Amino acid sequence: MKNESGFPNWFHLKCQECFECPARSGRHSVIVGRGDVPADILIVGDAPGTSDDLVGIPFVGSAGHLLDSMIKAIPDFPSVYLTTGILCHPRDERGEAREPEKLEFERCARWVQRIFRGVNPCAVVFLGKLSAKHCRTFLPVNVKIFSMMHPAYVVRNGGMSSPLFQHNVRVLEDVVSYVQQTKNTRSESDAS
Ligand code: SF4
Numbered sequence: 001m002k003n004e005s006g007f008p009n010w011f012h013l014k015c016q017e018c019f020e021c022p023a024r025s026g027r028h029s030v031i032v033g034r035g036d037v038p039a040d041i042l043i044v045g046d047a048p049g050t051s052d053d054l055v056g057i058p059f060v061g062s063a064g065h066l067l068d069s070m071i072k073a074i075p076d077f078p079s080v081y082l083t084t085g086i087l088c089h090p091r092d093e094r095g096e097a098r099e100p101e102k103l104e105f106e107r108c109a110r111w112v113q114r115i116f117r118g119v120n121p122c123a124v125v126f127l128g129k130l131s132a133k134h135c136r137t138f139l140p141v142n143v144k145i146f147s148m149m150h151p152a153y154v155v156r157n158g159g160m161s162s163p164l165f166q167h168n169v170r171v172l173e174d175v176v177s178y179v180q181q182t183k184n185t186r187s188e189s190d191a192s
Pocket residue numbers: 015018019020021022023024030086087088104107108109111
């Protein structure tokens with residue numbers, strides 16, 4: 001599979017060879033992420049979706065398109081990386097999408113921690129309660145954590161015309177504002 005993750009090929013290949021948890025069954029690809037490496041902002045969902053699994057890139061379905069629209073709604077959005085708390089699309093015994101389990105987050109932490117370190121963000125936005133619960137422990141104390149409604153929920157409740165869309169844009173505006181202030185403070189202290 002072509003590596004469009006922004007991470008080196010060796011890391012991408014190591015992830016593709018992982019069979020460490022039940023989410024491996026039925027997957028088409030192990031999905032590292034997409035975007036800038038390093039990046040000011042890291043956006044983290046729970047797990048890749050069905051469309052993501054087929055393409056090998058996260059957030060490519062309707063929820064991903066809506067998330068991209070939220071990002072584009074903000075001028076001069078900083079560098080951003082998108083990933084998930086586990087890297088394989090979890091399915092149940094009938095092949096249907098299911099929620100990732102605690103064990104899967106624990107096993108996948110070996111990869112997700114490296115992704116977090118490589119991206120080295122100033123702020124993290126969790127889209128899912130599960131990833132927020134299991135992955136926030138990887139983050140250094142100086143990384144600011146935000147949460148946002150999952151774009152899939154916004155899709156199901158009106159999409160771009162919904163007030164939920166504007167709510168998420170306002171959360172992202174707060175994130176961008178925090179990142180800009182933090183970078184300004186750091187560059188002032190570097191100059192002094
Ligand atoms: S979800 Fe993570 S730990 Fe589980 S098989 Fe996929 S890459 Fe490996």
